[in-house]
Amino acid sequence: MCPKSSSSDERGFTLIEATISLTLLLVVLILSMGFLISMRTFSQRQEMFTEPRQTARRAIDYMSYYIRGAGDMNFRANAPDALVSHYRLGGADQQACYNNVSSAAIADLDTDLFSIATLTYSGTAPFNYLSGVTSSSPSVVGFQQGCGTTTNDTENLRLFKSLTGAHMEGGQTVSNLMLMSDSSGAWAYYKITAYGASQCGGSATLPCSSGTVSSCPGIQVTCNPAAPMDPPGGAVSIGSPSLNFVQLSCFRVKGGQLQQKSAPFNPANATATEDALFSPLLDNIEDLQVAYIYNDGNIYNQSVAGRLPSPGVPPQAGPTVTTPGATDATNVIGMRVSVVGRSSAIGAYQQVTKNRYFRPASEDRAAGAPDRSYHYRLTSTILLRNRALGY
Numbered sequence: 001m002c003p004k005s006s007s008s009d010e011r012g013f014t015l016i017e018a019t020i021s022l023t024l025l026l027v028v029l030i031l032s033m034g035f036l037i038s039m040r041t042f043s044q045r046q047e048m049f050t051e052p053r054q055t056a057r058r059a060i061d062y063m064s065y066y067i068r069g070a071g072d073m074n075f076r077a078n079a080p081d082a083l084v085s086h087y088r089l090g091g092a093d094q095q096a097c098y099n100n101v102s103s104a105a106i107a108d109l110d111t112d113l114f115s116i117a118t119l120t121y122s123g124t125a126p127f128n129y130l131s132g133v134t135s136s137s138p139s140v141v142g143f144q145q146g147c148g149t150t151t152n153d154t155e156n157l158r159l160f161k162s163l164t165g166a167h168m169e170g171g172q173t174v175s176n177l178m179l180m181s182d183s184s185g186a187w188a189y190y191k192i193t194a195y196g197a198s199q200c201g202g203s204a205t206l207p208c209s210s211g212t213v214s215s216c217p218g219i220q221v222t223c224n225p226a227a228p229m230d231p232p233g234g235a236v237s238i239g240s241p242s243l244n245f246v247q248l249s250c251f252r253v254k255g256g257q258l259q260q261k262s263a264p265f266n267p268a269n270a271t272a273t274e275d276a277l278f279s280p281l282l283d284n285i286e287d288l289q290v291a292y293i294y295n296d297g298n299i300y301n302q303s304v305a306g307r308l309p310s311p312g313v314p315p316q317a318g319p320t321v322t323t324p325g326a327t328d329a330t331n332v333i334g335m336r337v338s339v340v341g342r343s344s345a346i347g348a349y350q351q352v353t354k355n356r357y358f359r360p361a362s363e364d365r366a367a368g369a370p371d372r373s374y375h376y377r378l379t380s381t382i383l384l385r386n387r388a389l390g391y
Contacts, residue, residue, distance in 0.1 A: 049374055052341035055284050056378035059258050059339045062281065064382050066249055067335055069118045071386030073244035077185030077319070078330070079387040081231070084115040084248060084264045085329040086316040087189070088230040096250065096264035099290075099301055099312030100365060105271040106252075110365050112290045112301075113252040114335070115264035117179065119386065121163045121245035127180070128216040129208045133188050133238060136224045138196055140208060140216035141243050147200035157198040160219050163245050164192060165262065177229065177248050177263045182241040186319055189229040190243060196220025232318030250278075251288070258282040258339075286342045286375070289363040293334035293381070296326060302336070304364050334383045338362045343374040 070082040085097040096115035101107040123145070131137035146156030165176030175192035198219050208216035250261040259278040266274060291302040292314055300308045308314060314329040324330050340359055359368030360377045368375075 048343045048346060051343045052284065052374050052376035053378070055282055055341035056339045056376050059282050059285055059288075059341070060337065060378050060380045062258075063251055063337060063339075064380060066116055066118045066251075067337070067382040068385050070116050070384040071119050072117045072179045072181070072187070072246050073119065073124055073242075074179070074181040074185060074187050076183065077181070077187065079117075079384075080185075080319065080330045081179060081187065082117050082384055082387045083314065083329045083332050083335075084117060084316075085314045086232045086318075087264060088232060088234060089266065089268055090227040091230075092268070093232070094264075094267055095311060095313070097290075097313040098265075099307070106265075106267065108253045108256070108286070111253045111288045113250065113265060113288075114290050115248065115250040117246045117248050119245070120165075120247050124242040124244050125218070126240070126242045128218050129213055130241065133180070133190065133235065134223050134225065134228045136222065138194075138213060138220045138222050140199075140213060140218045140220055142216075142218040143243075144200055144217060146198075151200040153198035153200050156200055157195070157219060160198070161195060165247065166192075166195065179244045179246055179248075180238070180241040181244060182238050184239075186236045186238045186241075187231060188235060188238055188241075189231070190223055191225055191229070192221045193224050194222040196222070231320075232316045233320035234318070236319045252278070253285050253288045254278070256284060256286060256342075258285040258288070284342050284344075285339060286359055286368075287338070287340035287362055287365065287377075289338040289365055291336040291338075291363050292332050293336060294327065295331050295333045298326075299336070300327065301364050307364050332384065333388045334381060336363075336379060336381045338377055338379040340375055340377045342376075346372045346374065 071079045072081045074080060085095070087094055087096060098106060098113040100110045101113060102109065107113050125141045125143040127139055128142040129140040131139045141160075143160050144156060146152060146159035148155070164178060166173050167176075172193065173195055177189055177191050179187055180190045181187040196219065199217050201217055213220070248263055250263065250265045252259055252265070254275075258281045260281055261278045263277065292300050292308070294300070300306055301312065308327060314327055314332055315325065316329040317324040340362060342359070356370065357373060357375060358370045359375050361367040362377055
């Protein structure tokens with residue numbers, strides 16, 4: 001006779017099996033969650049670690065474009081204003097480059113600031129008529145690249161405005177600050193304060209006389225700024241010049257941002273006025289340092305001992321001096337640019353009980369105090385190509 005099974009024993013075994021299954025499931029879930037959390041923490045930690053590297057790389061890549069293309073299309077004088085360190089505004093000397101800034105109104109303390117000219121168009125446009133470097137009377141720039149084979153004044157004026165950076169300023173359409181030079185190498189700054197009509201008719205006789213400005217082919221323009229900007233040393237006599245299509249830019253770090261302005265730095269402006277002219281490019285940049293490479297092989301500002309004399313940037317004699325000094329800005333053929341990027345504060349994804357990291361030393365600036373962020377310095381040596389090639 002077979003023994004009789006017990007329903008209570010079956011229920012007991014079922015509960016034990018269910019308990020074991022739930023326990024195993026719980027163990028698997030806990031292990032999986034622990035693994036996922038650790039992988040997520042690792043991923044976020046790696047992201048923070050690489051963040052300053054990527055930021056510094058983007059900053060260097062962007063500025064390299066402007067530095068490599070530095071030039072002012074002044075062939076006779078070998079691009080004397082490719083690097084803008086000084087100029088005159090309203091008769092007063094102004095500084096356009098800074099080494100280890102000492103005023104927070106200019107840029108972040110101890111960072112560098114530099115201004116540079118970059119080609120925007122490979123050609124030049126002769127002045128078919130020049131009423132004056134600055135004058136309330138119109139001049140005529142012989143620009144006809146938009147005319148084509150037919151008379152297309154609308155397209156010609158549109159292209160000219162695009163190449164000269166036409167924008168609204170003070171309620172009127174003005175150009176970016178540009179440069180003009182003549183066959184002797186003499187040069188001056190030029191900013192269009194009013195655009196006139198385009199005249200594509202190519203049958204007019206050149207050069208035009210002051211009495212027949214309306215018949216000159218090209219674009220009518222007026223340059224009559226409130227505060228004229230002159231080269232270092234003051235304005236020089238300039239005859240039969242051409243307009244050179246360049247963009248003057250300034251780069252700085254302020255408020256932890258890499259910023260750019262489409263003109264040289266102007267220390268004469270009020271802080272709020274100057275700040276409004278800068279555009280933010282990248283966040284989490286904490287240092288910008290520049291070392292200047294000269295045509296005699298010397299490198300300056302790579303250390304405190306090798307720093308240029310006060311104010312610590314290349315002097316710039318301007319076109320009135322025929323033989324500039326050895327450290328003049330005209331003798332700079334390259335720039336070694338260093339950028340330091342930083343991450344957000346560490347602590348959310350890893351245990352940090354004390355300040356373990358610091359901003360690295362860069363050129364003639366010492367390392368920073370310990371903190372809780374990752375830092376990365378990236379350095380690039382960039383040749384001022386147009387100046388080195390004689391353009």
